[in-house]
Amino acid sequence: MKPSGPFQLDLRLADIYRKASSLDEDGLEELCPSYTEFSRVDVRYTDHCLLGQGSVKSVYKAFNNHTKRWVAMACLREDRGADFYDLFVQEVWLTASLNHPNIITVHDAGVDEKGLPFFTMDLKGDSNLLDRIQDQQEDRHELLEIFMKVCDAVAYAHSKEIVHLDLKPENIQADEFGDVLVCDWGLAKWIGETEADEEWAGPSHPIHNMTLVGEIKGSLGFMAPEQVIPGAEKNYRTDIFALGCILHLILTGHPPFTGTKQQIIEATRKGEIVPPRRQYPEQQIPEALEAVVMKAMAPLPEDRYDSVKLLRNEIFNFLSGYSTLAEKPGFFREARLFLARNRIPTTITFLAIVVLSAMSVLFIQNLERQREKTALERERAVEFATQAENVTTLYQDELDRSENERWVLARKLATSASDLKKLGIFIRPVETVREVRKLVDSAFALNPNCASARLQRFSLDCIMLDFKGALNHPVTLDSDVADYLLFVNAFSSFNFSEEHRPSVLQLTEFLYNPLVIDSSHPALMERVVAYDHAARSDKSGYAPVVKALLDYVNKKNDDLVMQYDAVASSLILSSNQKIRLVISSEWGSNECLLRFLPFRSFKPVLSEQLHLGDLQGLQIETLDLRDCKKVVIDDTLITPTLKKVYVRSGQLDVEKLRLAIQSNDHLEIIEE
Numbered sequence: 001m002k003p004s005g006p007f008q009l010d011l012r013l014a015d016i017y018r019k020a021s022s023l024d025e026d027g028l029e030e031l032c033p034s035y036t037e038f039s040r041v042d043v044r045y046t047d048h049c050l051l052g053q054g055s056v057k058s059v060y061k062a063f064n065n066h067t068k069r070w071v072a073m074a075c076l077r078e079d080r081g082a083d084f085y086d087l088f089v090q091e092v093w094l095t096a097s098l099n100h101p102n103i104i105t106v107h108d109a110g111v112d113e114k115g116l117p118f119f120t121m122d123l124k125g126d127s128n129l130l131d132r133i134q135d136q137q138e139d140r141h142e143l144l145e146i147f148m149k150v151c152d153a154v155a156y157a158h159s160k161e162i163v164h165l166d167l168k169p170e171n172i173q174a175d176e177f178g179d180v181l182v183c184d185w186g187l188a189k190w191i192g193e194t195e196a197d198e199e200w201a202g203p204s205h206p207i208h209n210m211t212l213v214g215e216i217k218g219s220l221g222f223m224a225p226e227q228v229i230p231g232a233e234k235n236y237r238t239d240i241f242a243l244g245c246i247l248h249l250i251l252t253g254h255p256p257f258t259g260t261k262q263q264i265i266e267a268t269r270k271g272e273i274v275p276p277r278r279q280y281p282e283q284q285i286p287e288a289l290e291a292v293v294m295k296a297m298a299p300l301p302e303d304r305y306d307s308v309k310l311l312r313n314e315i316f317n318f319l320s321g322y323s324t325l326a327e328k329p330g331f332f333r334e335a336r337l338f339l340a341r342n343r344i345p346t347t348i349t350f351l352a353i354v355v356l357s358a359m360s361v362l363f364i365q366n367l368e369r370q371r372e373k374t375a376l377e378r379e380r381a382v383e384f385a386t387q388a389e390n391v392t393t394l395y396q397d398e399l400d401r402s403e404n405e406r407w408v409l410a411r412k413l414a415t416s417a418s419d420l421k422k423l424g425i426f427i428r429p430v431e432t433v434r435e436v437r438k439l440v441d442s443a444f445a446l447n448p449n450c451a452s453a454r455l456q457r458f459s460l461d462c463i464m465l466d467f468k469g470a471l472n473h474p475v476t477l478d479s480d481v482a483d484y485l486l487f488v489n490a491f492s493s494f495n496f497s498e499e500h501r502p503s504v505l506q507l508t509e510f511l512y513n514p515l516v517i518d519s520s521h522p523a524l525m526e527r528v529v530a531y532d533h534a535a536r537s538d539k540s541g542y543a544p545v546v547k548a549l550l551d552y553v554n555k556k557n558d559d560l561v562m563q564y565d566a567v568a569s570s571l572i573l574s575s576n577q578k579i580r581l582v583i584s585s586e587w588g589s590n591e592c593l594l595r596f597l598p599f600r601s602f603k604p605v606l607s608e609q610l611h612l613g614d615l616q617g618l619q620i621e622t623l624d625l626r627d628c629k630k631v632v633i634d635d636t637l638i639t640p641t642l643k644k645v646y647v648r649s650g651q652l653d654v655e656k657l658r659l660a661i662q663s664n665d666h667l668e669i670i671e672e
Helices: 012-021 025-031 033-039 082-096 129-134 140-159 236-252 261-270 287-296 308-319 331-341 343-383 385-424 429-446 451-464 467-472 482-490 504-517 522-535 543-553 654-660
Strands: 045-053 057-064 069-076 106-111 117-121 172-174 180-182 561-565 570-575 601-606 609-611 622-624 630-632 644-647 668-671
Touching: 045 069, 069 082, 082 106, 082 117, 129 140, 129 172, 129 236, 140 172, 140 180, 140 236, 140 308, 236 287, 236 308, 287 308, 343 385, 343 429, 385 429, 385 451, 429 451, 429 522, 451 467, 451 482, 451 522, 467 482, 482 504, 504 522, 504 543, 522 543, 543 561, 601 609, 644 654, 654 668
Parallel strands: 570 601, 601 622, 609 630, 622 644, 644 668
Antiparallel strands: 045 057, 057 069, 069 117, 106 117, 172 180, 561 570
16 A cells, blocks of 8 residues: 655654663663573572482582573582592593583583582483383383493493493483483593502491492492402403493392392402392393393403493394304304394295295196086087187187196296295205205196296206206206206216215316316305205215315416315415405305315415405314415404414404404404
């Protein structure tokens, strides 16, 4: 809308600005009440409410008048003299130096009107880990998740060369919304700090939270043996022991040490720990977690976990369905865990086989019914000549549909056979070949001309070295495995089966001949050896077979020398050229080819680099790497039986090597 008259300037805004610029104190308070209140705060912290009291400090709930929020305020107890001041301030500095989401955060520090030091922290919920454990409705899985967060915090502190030395459930805040905070770093120290460095005067009896100060420092029931032995070294393994005690409490609902104060101290000193499954059978504690507790709480520090990270990974592996190093799992334990982790794929595969088998039966029954129906229609065609053409057309349509269904089902069975062979040929070779052959036979029963079924049957015969059988149903020249015919024709007399295996000399000669015929099929040769090794009852004198397999994979490297001593159970492998010990492809096992020989001691003498991961699958106790020019640590090596590793001084990073090797035994790395 247009103005009805001439424009006139409105001076009211300018008048307001002039009055605001010349405000007195009352006017400023009316205009800026929050700023005025903020500027008039004389006492920063008010409304103190005691939350708890320890041997050195008291913790209050206090209101910060500046930030308008409640905080936790830790103050030195009034009955503590000046000899406690530095201890308190050092705790402030140490805690403030730690920046981790699971470690309490220091917001402010200073000296109060009484001259006593204080500091403020986050004020979280009023529940700690002990409260969560004692809550009978609490899920054990959730408590283990909290425990892993505690491990993360302690591992971070250890990375900063700081040990806590007073870990217990009461010092861990854990609310229902997932916040987990490790608190009370009053006894913490830097690793390497001597007892003399941490000496301070104080009482020698427990106060309130049972923290002992003076000669013995820690909390009853959660101290490691070295904490009750004057002068003993305390390091990151001391915290690992306390974490083991906390894990024991999570699993059983009881601390590992009970009784009077003196009984607990004496049991701690002796490291007398009853396995939790034996002491609390009603708790149904998994064997794997009991093994983790017993290793973390080993009386001797060197027998505990090497780091908190390893302890945390044990709990993660358990929750993820994997085995723990502490339980020293066998083959059947690993197999059960594998099936549990892959329950859905395994169930789907099993159900697919059942469904396909059921479909085969139903189809055959349906085919019989169709044949009966066809016969009836033919009779009607004779009786009703006028309708013969229509009936013939209907019959042909039904027959074509049935034929198409048979072919589709045959192809699906052949595909399942291929998947099963790829999945199990290196895990259970003999059983896998049996089951695959059943699927292939079912496919041929449905469609004798199924090309994919013919390919699978030909592949099985090649793996078993039944070349005579393979020639009875050879693949076509355009097949994916047509070049296998070169081996089949060269050894057409081979007619071996699961019960009848070739001699070691025959198998060795066979492996050397394909090297001349066609050297581009290492995965096939590994499958041949894997099946033969599993099917053969007498494996003595098998070293030439393994040497021939290595020569095929490395295209007859004349520098490759293998010295195998069956009596001493040792193997020395030397070469001046680069060699392959693993067939890294989707058709290979991705495990070391030397696994077909039994030996406990292995010494590679290589001028070229050795990848540590290439030794996957070896069951050895001693590994000598001193004569390897270069060892590449690029993958984790899982060797449950490995006990000793020899390296040259300065050859490689020993700690990196230790972390890369997963063994069930205590691993000793010797530098010479």
